[in-house]
Amino acid sequence: MLMTKGRYIMYEYIKGLVTNIMPTYITVEAAGIGYHILVANPYDFEQSDQPIQVYLEQVIRENEHTLYGFTDLDSKRLFEKLLAVSGIGPKSALAILASNDHTGLVRAISEQDIAFLTKFPGIGKKTAQQIILDLQNKLTDLPFYGQTDLNDLPAAMEAQAKGIPNQALADALLALEALGYTKKQLQGIEKKLATQALTDTAAYVSAGLKLLQ
Known part of the structure; x- marks a missing residue:
């Protein structure tokens, strides 16, 4: 073992x-x-x-x-690399991965973009600097390295669906809270999310992360 x-x-x-x-x-x-x-x-x-x-x-x-x-092996490998950073635990690593913008994350580390990293819950300037210090030259084996385009929001966010149950939004807010975002932060985006015609909870979560960041 x-x-x-x-x-x-x-x-x-x-x-x-x-x-x-x-x-x-x-x-x-x-x-x-x-x-x-x-x-x-x-x-x-x-x-x-x-x-x-x-x-x-x-x-x-x-x-x-x-x-x-x-969902895939590359995401697991990125999670493992984040865990190797001093001060990053599993909850913080999951919250970082939840954005699905792994290309943007890798680029931010490579370009020492502290502002990008501190948008994640629980990541302050000191921890962001530690992420850059520990990982800046250790991400070249990931497929996200060297890509230039940020991941687009899921197509579901653009769907003009009707009749989405409130439970989908409620579940999304709970999922975001579990990632470490505060109730105050979530209250700040809830009305904006409620006006979007999204197809399911996953789309609400993705849209919420975009607003929070």
Whole structure:
């Protein structure tokens, strides 16, 4: 069993059915066992009768045995690199990944853009400087490195759908709060989100992150 900085590397991924989606986690059932997995944006996943593959990172500490999940291997690798930064824990790393603008994140680190990094919850100037110091020359193996275009907002944000249930927005606000944004920050964007015709909770979360940043 390999141990590094308090982390035991035991699982690479899990294949199973998504049986539950909550603002802070998803449940994936595999071989009759339901796995509680924390993810950056639970609403990126859908409940279905078709199995999916979720990449995993397990964190074991004195009072914590937790699984973190990712839609692809590159996101997991970026999460691992963020965890290696002094002062960055799993919650902060997930909050950073939730924006889905991994290209912008990598570019900000490469260009020493502290202002970009301090927009994430829990990331102050000192921590932003530490991220740059620790990762500036360690991201060249990621596919996001060297790209120039920021990820666009999901197409769902532009859809002029009607009749979106308020529950979708409520769930999105809970998911954003779980990432570390304050109630005051969320109150500041709630009315703007409510005026947007979005198709689902994932779109609300993405739109909310854009407004917060």
